[in-house]
Amino acid sequence: MDRNEVVLVGRLPEAVRIRSLQSGSTLGSWRVIVRRQQRGRGTRVDTIPCVSFEPEVTVVVAEWLPDDMVEVVGSLRRRWWGSEGSKSSGYEVEVRSARRLERRITTVLTGEEEPPAPIPAPPRPVRSLTHAETGPVETGTVVAEERRALTAVEPEPSHAAEANTPASVLRRVEMPSLR
DSSP states (O other): OOOOOEEEEEEOOSOOEEEEOTTSOEEEEEEEEEEOOOOSSSOOEEEEEEEEOOHHHHHHHTTOOTTOEEEEEEEEEEEEESOGGGOEEEEEEEEEEEEEEEOOOOOOOOSSSOOOOOOOOOOOOOOEEEEEEEEEEEETTEEEEEEEEEEEEEEOOGGGGGGTOOTTOEEEEEEEOOO
């Protein structure tokens, strides 16, 4: 007795493509990345193409996002395409049922929204101390006693050049002395 049944559980690397065919039906196509059992060093994966002509399946998979963990059940099919002189073929899983197992939080940029703000660089340590200053320090309306403050000169972070600020601009940092 012959049996052609494929069950895959893996990660979706990209968005599902849904196309309308001339017949009026829809075709969903996507890939599933499946890890192999580990032998030796490193993890090996297979990227397996999947398709479905089933309307119920295409509705379900249209909601999937990249990095979702999914399960598909279907049959292995060999497809042929091209002209008579240059025929090509490939294998894919023709899916008859599908479900999402886990949604991972991802950000998909469509080009219509602005990209997320970059993560600011952590503060860099003071590179050099130049000289000490003295004088009254005003805090709101209260004038504090004379304090000694050390003045440090630190070059701007490298990302300042990206904000149209010359990298040679120096920033002055004052630190109160401990008495």
